[in-house]
Amino acid sequence: MLTENFYRAFEDKYRGSRGMIKERLKIYLPFLFPLKALYPDTRVLDIGCGRGEWLELLKEHAIEAEGIDFDQGMLNACHEIGLKVRQGDGIAYLKEQADESLLAINAFHVVEHISFDQLHDLVNEAHRVLKPGGLLILETPNPENIRVATETFYLDPTHIKPIPSQLLSFLPEFYGYTRTKIVRLQESRDLINQQNINLWQVLDGASPDYAIIAQKNAAVETLKQFDELFSKDFGISLNLLTERFENRFQYMEAKATQAEAKATQAEAKATQAEANFHMLLNSRSWKITKPLRSTVKIAREFKTSAKHWVTFSSDSIPQKALFSLLETIRYQIQKHPRLALNMKNILFKIPGLRKKIKQLFHNQANHKKICIESPKLFIPDTQTISSDLKKSIKKHKEEK
Structure with a gap:
C-alpha cells in the first residue's frame, strides 16, 4: 500500500516541475479555444488531475474546469493554489454527469493505470457527456518508443501495461466519435528535422508520449473549425526514424559502391600503365635511344x-x-x-x-x-x- 505522499514525491522527482508540465500541456489549448467560444459557460473535467497543472493552465485562460483524483497527497498541491478539485473515482463521477454537459474530458497519464474494461467505460461515458464537437483527450506513454516500452514505462509501480496508439484510437471510433487524432508528444526538437540518425536515436527517439484526441460529432460548421488541427502532424513516429536510418545506410552503401567503382577504375588504369611501361621498355625505339639517354645524363652531371x-x-x-x-x-x-x-x-x-x-x-x-x-x-x-x-x-x- 502506497503512503499518502508517495505518489506526489514520485511525480515531483520523475515527471518534472509544474512549469515544465504546464509548458507541455499548452499543445492542447488550440483544440479548446473554439469550444470555449461555442460553449462559454461549460466546464472541462480533468480525470486524474494530479498536481493540477492542466487545471491551472485552463484557469489562466479563463476556461472553467474541475479536477478529480484518488490521491489526496496529489490533491493537496491543487488546494495550495486554490484549484477546484475533489477526491474520488473519476469514471464513477463521470457517470453521474448529465448528457452533453461537458466541454471536454481529459485524462493525462491515467489509462495505463486502469483495466481495459474501465477504459471502455471511460470512452463510452465521455461520448455521452460531451457537448456536440466536444473533445476527449487521453494522454499516455508511447510504446512506439522502444526505450519507453522496455524500460521507463515500468519505472512507475502503478502502471499496468502500455497501450499502443492504434488500439487507443480504435476505442473512440468504436463508440461513435466522428474522428480521432494521434498527437505524438515530448520528442527532442533537435531530432525533428535531423536526417542522419544513429541506432540509439531509433531506439529512444520516437515521441515518448502520445495522446488520442477524439471529437464527438457536431454540425459541419462546428467541425470545420478543427479541420486544420486534425490534419496537422505531431511528433516523431518509429516508422519515420527507421526510414531515416534506412536512408542513411542506403546512402552509405551508395557511397561505398562509388568508392569501389573508382578503385576498380584506378586499378585498371594502373594495370594499363604498367603494361604500357613494359611495352616501352621492350620497344625498339627505347633500346636505340639508350646511348643518347646515357649521354644526356653524363652531360648534366658534368655541367x-x-x-x-x-x-x-x-x-x-x-x-x-x-x-x-x-x-x-x-x-x-x-x-x-x-x-x-x-x-x-x-x-x-x-x-x-x-x-x-x-x-x-x-x-x-x-x-x-x-x-x-x-x-x-x-x-x-x-x-x-x-x-x-x-x-x-x-x-x-x-x-x-
Whole structure:
C-alpha cells in the first residue's frame, strides 16, 4: 500500500516541475479555444488531475474546469493554489454527469493505470457527456518508443501495461466519435528535422508520449473549425526514424559502391600503365635511344660539377681542400703563440688576404662543418701539402 505522499514525491522527482508540465500541456489549448467560444459557460473535467497543472493552465485562460483524483497527497498541491478539485473515482463521477454537459474530458497519464474494461467505460461515458464537437483527450506513454516500452514505462509501480496508439484510437471510433487524432508528444526538437540518425536515436527517439484526441460529432460548421488541427502532424513516429536510418545506410552503401567503382577504375588504369611501361621498355625505339639517354645524363652531371669548379662555390672540391688546409695551418699556429703573433702581423699587413680567409671560414660554417683532422677527408694533394707544412714547422722548432 502506497503512503499518502508517495505518489506526489514520485511525480515531483520523475515527471518534472509544474512549469515544465504546464509548458507541455499548452499543445492542447488550440483544440479548446473554439469550444470555449461555442460553449462559454461549460466546464472541462480533468480525470486524474494530479498536481493540477492542466487545471491551472485552463484557469489562466479563463476556461472553467474541475479536477478529480484518488490521491489526496496529489490533491493537496491543487488546494495550495486554490484549484477546484475533489477526491474520488473519476469514471464513477463521470457517470453521474448529465448528457452533453461537458466541454471536454481529459485524462493525462491515467489509462495505463486502469483495466481495459474501465477504459471502455471511460470512452463510452465521455461520448455521452460531451457537448456536440466536444473533445476527449487521453494522454499516455508511447510504446512506439522502444526505450519507453522496455524500460521507463515500468519505472512507475502503478502502471499496468502500455497501450499502443492504434488500439487507443480504435476505442473512440468504436463508440461513435466522428474522428480521432494521434498527437505524438515530448520528442527532442533537435531530432525533428535531423536526417542522419544513429541506432540509439531509433531506439529512444520516437515521441515518448502520445495522446488520442477524439471529437464527438457536431454540425459541419462546428467541425470545420478543427479541420486544420486534425490534419496537422505531431511528433516523431518509429516508422519515420527507421526510414531515416534506412536512408542513411542506403546512402552509405551508395557511397561505398562509388568508392569501389573508382578503385576498380584506378586499378585498371594502373594495370594499363604498367603494361604500357613494359611495352616501352621492350620497344625498339627505347633500346636505340639508350646511348643518347646515357649521354644526356653524363652531360648534366658534368655541367653541375663544372659549375662548382668555375664558381668556386662552398660545396666545390677546391674550396673544401683550401678550407681543410687553412684549418690545419690554424691548428698548428695556435699551438705556438710566437708563430701565431707573427702570422697576425703578416695578415694585418695584407688586409685583402685576411678578408678572403675570413670569408672562406664564414661560407664553410654556413654550409656544413667539415672534420679536417681526419686525413681520410682530404684529397691526395691536400694531404701532401698538409704533410709538408707539418715538416716545415717541425724543422723551424729544431733550428730554434
